[in-house]
Amino acid sequence: MSIVDGPLFILSYVATGLLLLALLAPRPGVRWPVRRFLPVAVGSALVGAAAGTLLTWLLSDVWDVFGVSLTWVVRIADAVAFAGFAIVLANLISTRLWRAITALVAAALTAWCLFLTINVDFGQYPTVGDALGTTYQDPITPPGVSEGLTALDEWTPPADLPAQGIAGLVEIPAVAAQFEPREAAIYLPPAALTDDPPALPVVIALSGQPGTPTDVFSAGGVAEMMDGIAARNDGLAPIVVVPDQLGDPSNNPMCVDGPFGDSATYLTVDVVDWIRDNLPASADRDAWTIAGFSQGGTCAIQLGAGHPDLFGSIVDVSGEIAPSLGSMQTTIERGFGGDIDAYEAATPIELLRAGAPFTDTVAYFFAGEHDAKYSAFMRAVSAQADDAGMTVTAETSPGTAHDWNTARYGFRTAFDALCERWGITR
Known part of the structure; x- marks a missing residue:
C-alpha cells in the first residue's frame, strides 16, 4: 500500500x-x-x-x-x-x-x-512494507555459472522467459577482507533466470549511510527500473548487486581499508570474486558499473577511479567531495590514524588525478536542484573527472534535494543511457 x-x-x-x-x-x-x-x-x-x-x-x-x-x-x-x-x-x-x-x-x-x-x-519509503522493512527480504539462491556463457548479441530468449526479474537477499562473505558485512541485496533480470543465461552486465550499487542494501531497491526503485529495461530488451538487463559497504548503519568505513574494517577490499575483491563465481556475469569491464547514492556515491567515484580495471562506468549521485566522519580533523584522526596524506589520497579528486588519463571510463554525476552543498561537490568532482579523461555527464535533478528522489532520477537517467554501452539494446 x-x-x-x-x-x-x-x-x-x-x-x-x-x-x-x-x-x-x-x-x-x-x-x-x-x-x-x-x-x-x-x-x-x-x-x-x-x-x-x-x-x-x-x-x-x-x-x-x-x-x-x-x-x-x-x-x-x-x-x-x-x-x-x-x-x-x-x-x-x-x-x-x-x-x-x-x-x-x-x-x-x-x-x-x-x-x-x-x-x-x-523519498525513502514508497509503501507501508518498505517502511516496515518487509520488502525485498526473501533469500535468493544464486543461479551459478555455467561454462561458456553465450554472448549477448548471440543470445535468443526462450519461450518460457519470465516476465520480470527477482530481487532479494544473499550472503556475500568477507574472505580477503577483515570486515563483517550484512546480507547483500541482488536483482536478477529475466534473462538470468533461464536455463541458458547470457553473459550479463553487472551493476554494483551502494546505498547511503545510514542505510541498508535493500534501500537501493525499496527507496531507489532500481529493481523496477531494471524490469523496465528488460521489458524493452527481450529480458536483458544488468544483474544488480548491492553489497553492504558499512557493516552497521552507524558506521562509515568510507570505502577504504582502515580502523572500521577493510571495506575497500571487501567491495573490490570479495564481492567481485563472489559475483564471478556465482552469477552469469560478463568478463568485460565495459559491462561493469559502480553506482551509489550519497555516501555510496562517494564510494562509487572512489572505487571507480581507483579501480578502472574493474569498472568501465561510474554513477555518482549526491556524493561527497571527500570521505567524511564529520569535520576533516575528525575524519583524519579517526579514519586514517592521523595520516593526512592517506586521507588526501582517498579523496575522489586525488584518485582522479593519480589515475589519469582514463581513456575508456564513462562517469555520470547527479545532485538535487535544491541541494546547494552537494551540487557544488558534483561540479568540482565531475570537472576533475573530465580533466582526467573520463567521458562525463553531470546533471541536476529537477525540483529535488539530497534525497532518494534525486537518486531515482540519477539512476534512471544513467542506466537508460548505459544500455548501449552494456550491449543490451535490442
Whole structure:
C-alpha cells in the first residue's frame, strides 16, 4: 500500500485536519469561558509553529545534525505539525475525558502526517512494507555459472522467459577482507533466470549511510527500473548487486581499508570474486558499473577511479567531495590514524588525478536542484573527472534535494543511457 499517494495518504491528512479543527471549537462545561478558549488555542498554535520553526533551524542550519540543509517542505511541515501539537496541549488542560482522548488521537495523526510529508520529500519509503522493512527480504539462491556463457548479441530468449526479474537477499562473505558485512541485496533480470543465461552486465550499487542494501531497491526503485529495461530488451538487463559497504548503519568505513574494517577490499575483491563465481556475469569491464547514492556515491567515484580495471562506468549521485566522519580533523584522526596524506589520497579528486588519463571510463554525476552543498561537490568532482579523461555527464535533478528522489532520477537517467554501452539494446 502506497504511503506517498493514494487513499491512505489522502485520508490521513483529511482525518488529521478535521480533528484539529474540532479541537479549535469552544469547550462547554470547563473552567475556561467559551469566549476565551479560541484565542488561547490559536495563540498556542502560533507559539507551537514558532517553536517548530526554531527547532528546525537549529537542527539544520546551526548544529547541522543531518549534514544537509532541510528543504522548505520539511520546514513548513514542522511548523504546521508543532502548531497542531500545541492545539492538542491546549485541549488537555481542564478538559473532559472524551476531548482529551480526541486530542491524543489528533496528536498521533499529526505525527503520522509529519512523517508522511517528510517521507514524500525525502523519498525513502514508497509503501507501508518498505517502511516496515518487509520488502525485498526473501533469500535468493544464486543461479551459478555455467561454462561458456553465450554472448549477448548471440543470445535468443526462450519461450518460457519470465516476465520480470527477482530481487532479494544473499550472503556475500568477507574472505580477503577483515570486515563483517550484512546480507547483500541482488536483482536478477529475466534473462538470468533461464536455463541458458547470457553473459550479463553487472551493476554494483551502494546505498547511503545510514542505510541498508535493500534501500537501493525499496527507496531507489532500481529493481523496477531494471524490469523496465528488460521489458524493452527481450529480458536483458544488468544483474544488480548491492553489497553492504558499512557493516552497521552507524558506521562509515568510507570505502577504504582502515580502523572500521577493510571495506575497500571487501567491495573490490570479495564481492567481485563472489559475483564471478556465482552469477552469469560478463568478463568485460565495459559491462561493469559502480553506482551509489550519497555516501555510496562517494564510494562509487572512489572505487571507480581507483579501480578502472574493474569498472568501465561510474554513477555518482549526491556524493561527497571527500570521505567524511564529520569535520576533516575528525575524519583524519579517526579514519586514517592521523595520516593526512592517506586521507588526501582517498579523496575522489586525488584518485582522479593519480589515475589519469582514463581513456575508456564513462562517469555520470547527479545532485538535487535544491541541494546547494552537494551540487557544488558534483561540479568540482565531475570537472576533475573530465580533466582526467573520463567521458562525463553531470546533471541536476529537477525540483529535488539530497534525497532518494534525486537518486531515482540519477539512476534512471544513467542506466537508460548505459544500455548501449552494456550491449543490451535490442
